[in-house]
Amino acid sequence: MARVARTLLSANLSSAKTTTMATTSEPVAATSNPPTSASLLSIRNVAKHFGKNIVLRDISLEIAEGEFLTILGESGSGKTTLLRILAGFEQSTSGEVWMSGERLDTEPPYRRRVNTVFQSYALFPHMTVEQNVGYGLAIAKRPAAEIQSRVAEALAKVKMSAYAKSKPSKISGGQQQRIALARALVNRPRLLLLDEPLSALDANLRRQMQVELKALQREVGITFIFVTHDQEEAMVMSDRIALLRSGELEQVASPREIYNRPATSYTAQFIGHTNLLHADVRQGTATCGALQWPTSLPDGAAFFSLRPECIHPASGSPSNATIRFRANLRDQAFHGATDLLRVESAGGLILTIRAASRDLRNSEAPLEFEFSAADAIPVRATSLSSTFQERA
Amino acid sequence: MFSRAYRTAITVPPLVWVAVFLLVPYLLMFCYSFWSVSESQAIVHSWNLDNYQELLTKTVYWHTLLRSMWIAARVMFFSMLLGYPLAYFLSFYAGGRKDLYYQLVIIPLWVSYLVRAYAWKTILGTDGVLNTLLQYVHLTSHPLDFLLYSPFAVVLTLTHIYTPFTFLPIYASLEHIPRNLVEASHDLGATPAQTFWRVIFPLSIPGVLAGATFAFVLSLGDFLAPLLLGGPSGIMISNIVVSLFGAAYNWPLGAAISLCMLALVLGLIFFSERLEKKWSFQ
Numbered sequence: 001m002a003r004v005a006r007t008l009l010s011a012n013l014s015s016a017k018t019t020t021m022a023t024t025s026e027p028v029a030a031t032s033n034p035p036t037s038a039s040l041l042s043i044r045n046v047a048k049h050f051g052k053n054i055v056l057r058d059i060s061l062e063i064a065e066g067e068f069l070t071i072l073g074e075s076g077s078g079k080t081t082l083l084r085i086l087a088g089f090e091q092s093t094s095g096e097v098w099m100s101g102e103r104l105d106t107e108p109p110y111r112r113r114v115n116t117v118f119q120s121y122a123l124f125p126h127m128t129v130e131q132n133v134g135y136g137l138a139i140a141k142r143p144a145a146e147i148q149s150r151v152a153e154a155l156a157k158v159k160m161s162a163y164a165k166s167k168p169s170k171i172s173g174g175q176q177q178r179i180a181l182a183r184a185l186v187n188r189p190r191l192l193l194l195d196e197p198l199s200a201l202d203a204n205l206r207r208q209m210q211v212e213l214k215a216l217q218r219e220v221g222i223t224f225i226f227v228t229h230d231q232e233e234a235m236v237m238s239d240r241i242a243l244l245r246s247g248e249l250e251q252v253a254s255p256r257e258i259y260n261r262p263a264t265s266y267t268a269q270f271i272g273h274t275n276l277l278h279a280d281v282r283q284g285t286a287t288c289g290a291l292q293w294p295t296s297l298p299d300g301a302a303f304f305s306l307r308p309e310c311i312h313p314a315s316g317s318p319s320n321a322t323i324r325f326r327a328n329l330r331d332q333a334f335h336g337a338t339d340l341l342r343v344e345s346a347g348g349l350i351l352t353i354r355a356a357s358r359d360l361r362n363s364e365a366p367l368e369f370e371f372s373a374a375d376a377i378p379v380r381a382t383s384l385s386s387t388f389q390e391r392a
Numbered sequence: 393m394f395s396r397a398y399r400t401a402i403t404v405p406p407l408v409w410v411a412v413f414l415l416v417p418y419l420l421m422f423c424y425s426f427w428s429v430s431e432s433q434a435i436v437h438s439w440n441l442d443n444y445q446e447l448l449t450k451t452v453y454w455h456t457l458l459r460s461m462w463i464a465a466r467v468m469f470f471s472m473l474l475g476y477p478l479a480y481f482l483s484f485y486a487g488g489r490k491d492l493y494y495q496l497v498i499i500p501l502w503v504s505y506l507v508r509a510y511a512w513k514t515i516l517g518t519d520g521v522l523n524t525l526l527q528y529v530h531l532t533s534h535p536l537d538f539l540l541y542s543p544f545a546v547v548l549t550l551t552h553i554y555t556p557f558t559f560l561p562i563y564a565s566l567e568h569i570p571r572n573l574v575e576a577s578h579d580l581g582a583t584p585a586q587t588f589w590r591v592i593f594p595l596s597i598p599g600v601l602a603g604a605t606f607a608f609v610l611s612l613g614d615f616l617a618p619l620l621l622g623g624p625s626g627i628m629i630s631n632i633v634v635s636l637f638g639a640a641y642n643w644p645l646g647a648a649i650s651l652c653m654l655a656l657v658l659g660l661i662f663f664s665e666r667l668e669k670k671w672s673f674q
Contacts, residue, residue, distance in 0.1 A: 089575050109578040122576035125673030126594045135590075136580035169673060187580065 040065040040223050041086070041104075041191060046095030048081055048247075055081045056247045059095070063191075063225065068217050070226045070234040073244035074270075079227045082244070083193050086225065087116045099190060115184035116193045120200070121176045123168035129155070129179050130164040136187040154186040157216070174205045181213075185220060194226045198233065210236050231271050235259065243267055250382070266382040268305035273340075275311075275351050277304040277376065286376070289349030293323045293373040303381045308340065308354035310375035314368035321373050326366040327351065332359075343367065418654075424647035433641055443648035453632065453649065460628040463543055463618075464611035467550040468558075471607045472600065474551070475558035479599075480592075483566035484574075494563070501556050509620045512549045516540040516621070541623025549617045554610055558603030565599025566592070597671040605664040609657050629653065 041063040048056040056078045063069050073079040084090040086097060088109030097105040104112060115136070123132050131138075133154055137147045155161045158178035163171055168179065177197060184192055198206045198213075214237045217224050228234055234241045235255040243250040243258065243266075250270075251263045262268035265276050279286040279295075281302050286295045288304070295302070318324050327343035330350065334357065341353040341360065353369065360367065426439045447453050482493050500508065515521045518535040526532045538544060569592060577587040615630035622628065629649065636646030 087575075087579060089578075109575070110581050110583055114579075116576070116579045118572050118576060120570070120572060122570065122572040124573060124576070124591060126671070135577070135582075139581045139586060139590075167673070183580070 039063065040067075040100060041225075042098040043086075044096045044098070046082070046085060046092045046097065048078070048085065048090065049093045054247055056085075056092070059249055061242060061249065061252065063223060066221050066223055068214065068224045068226065068237060068239045070228060070238035070241045071244055072228060072231060072234040072241050074229055076246075077244040078247040079229075079244050080195055083116075083195050083225065083227050086191070087114060087193050088112055113190040114193060115187055115189040115191075116195065117180045117184050117197045119195045119197065121168075121180040123176055123179055123183070125168055127168075128164065129160065129166050129168065129171070132168065132179060133183045133186055135183065140187075150186055154182040157185070158182045173200055174209070177201065177209065181216075185222070189222060191223045191225065194224060196228055197226075199228070199230075206233075213237065235271070241271075243270065245382070261377060262305055262379055264380045264382040265303045265305065268377070268379050273308050273352060273354075275306040275308065276379075277306055279304055289347035290345050291323060291325055291349065293376055295373075295376070295378065297378055303379045304376040305379045306351075306371060306376050308352045309338075311351065311353045311355075311369050311371045313355060314370045318370065322370045323373060324368060324370045326368050328366050329360055343369070421647045421650055424644050425651050427644045429642050429644060435643065443645045446645060447648055447652065453629075456627060456632055457629045459543070460612055460630075463546055463550070463626075463628060464608045466547045467554060467611040468604050468607040470547065470551040471555040471558040472604060474555045475603060476562055476600070478555075479559050479563035479566055483563055497556055497559055505553065505616060508553055509549055509617055512545065512552070513540065513621060516545050516548075540621060541626065543622065543626045545621040545623075546617050546626045546628070549621055550611045550614060553617070554607045557606040557610060561602035561606065562596060562599040565596045565602075569595045594671070595673070598668040601664045601668045601671070605661060609660060612657065613653065
């Protein structure tokens with residue numbers, strides 16, 4: 001009986017896997033690990049209500065063994081709640097979570113082979129760095145010699161061996177962050193949850209830690225679920241990004257796919273900059289202001305995402321696939337290697353363009369730009385939340 | 393930032409207050425403790441150590457002091473036993489009712505000390521509520537007379553009166569523990585019991601020390617509870633001081649005892665502060 005159930009279950013798991021794999025068919029970057037066929041964690045129709053407030057609705061997600069998955073979302077999107085459900089600090093209102101074929105969400109947090117790196121690190125202030133890192137092993141009643149060697153190894157891995165005897169209050173935020181990581185990893189969890197672990201660090205340290213964390217994840221091979229509100233961080237580190245919006249999954253895909261093929265207008269605007277074109281489609285031609293380009297969409301209104309870097313100053317003779325237009329320069333912002341231009345084309349349409357740096361501020365005459373029709377990506381319209389609009 | 397006159401105007405009144413009502417009386421007590429009383433019941437302003445010598449040699453003072461400390465220690469123990477679980481429950485499990493329960497613990501402090509002490513008298517007396525109940529259910533045929541006018545009655549009353557004082561600092565220290573430390577402990581595999589002993593309790597030690605010091609020091613100096621409920625066997629050191637300053641008219645000896653008590657209490661507070669510092673990490 002039990003065996004039948006297990007077989008059914010694994011069949012279920014693998015079919016669920018294929019559906020998620022289908023959506024991520026875009027070739028993944030050479031540097032990221034493609035999700036393997038073995039699914040470690042299975043989140044099934046999880047919802048969470050706090051009274052009348054619905055924080056998560058119907059979340060389903062498969063996470064592969066060894067994957068680096070980022071849950072990305074604005075504040076209030078429910079990303080931390082989802083993480084807390086996986087850690088066991090919150091109970092989901094409905095739905096199930098399974099890990100390697102066993103029910104996870106019914107277990108108390110102390111019986112899950114899941115460890116968490118907290119946003120504020122949550123190091124025990126009355127214990128030394130060493131005691132903090134060895135806490136999980138001491139609780140598991142490992143022999144003293146084993147605890148000592150594993151703690152030393154974990155501290156060496158995060159380059160904090162010199163601080164073994166320090167109290168957490170005596171070390172910097174970045175160092176505390178490393179200790180929190182070592183304290184979680186030393187237990188060799190199946191799954192590591194990271195709740196915005198880098199958000200308290202300054203920009204330089206943050207970039208450095210992003211690289212280190214990603215390298216560490218590849219080295220230890222543990223599945224990471226990383227929560228952040230920073231889309232750049234998500235792009236740099238993840239194998240896949242799960243974009244959460246008001247408690248629902250907007251899109252789950254590799255960073256490259258989610259950037260190049262955003263499924264919705266929300267995704268297109270949240271991940272990087274984009275020009276969202278509200279176009280009218282008639283007989284295979286989309287029209288937005290003075291711009292016209294061919295499309296395979298049926299007649300009617302449609303949204304297109306056109307990335308700023310897909311628009312170039314016109315050069316050479318136009319080909320069939322490029323769309324040329326003239327526009328006046330409104331303003332120009334210097335970003336090092338590139339400039340961000342805001343231009344106004346005929347009909348008042350304002351476009352943002354990322355182009356190689358050169359000073360255009362003195363040009364009064366209209367400039368000529370072009371983009372390839374294939375770069376105008378049709379997206380499903382989803383409204384932005386107020387916080388995002390402020391940011392944009 | 394502020395003018396000199398302004399700073400003087402706000403700092404001088406409290407300093408004068410402290411000087412007149414605290415330092416001067418203590419200084420007077422200090423002087424009295426080295427003086428003596430003549431046959432004709434007059435204070436003799438001659439400096440000597442006779443009072444301190446009497447304290448060290450007469451066992452009645454020693455015994456009373458030791459009994460007072462023993463009573464204070466029991467009050468401390470029982471008020472911790474009640475106060476800690478109460479504070480722990482309120483801080484971690486009371487949820488939305490936290491403020492309500494907190495007020496309920498605080499309310500007895502608004503009631504006069506005397507009323508609370510008398511309340512115990514009516515409960516514990518021979519015709520009191522407890523004895524009447526015990527006889528009614530035939531657990532005893534005669535009223536139990538050890539209930540009132542005994543160290544037991546003093547310990548019970550003082551425990552009742554000082555439990556809020558131990559509760560408050562413990563509650564404050566528990567409230568200061570970041571909840572993500574508890575979550576981190578569970579996350580690292582510790583059961584709720586393990587988490588309590590390894591994380592919550594160690595971090596609440598400053599509150600425990602402050603609460604214990606409150607209960608001990610306040611009980612040690614108490615004189616109303618032993619006066620009302622203690623009987624001859626429940627006399628405490630402050631009752632002796634009161635009578636020395638009153639009927640016995642031996643202010644110098646009373647002052648000497650008071651100063652010894654003061655030294656003892658200051659020593660305790662100093663020691664407990666040192667320990668609290670050692671155990672505070674925030």
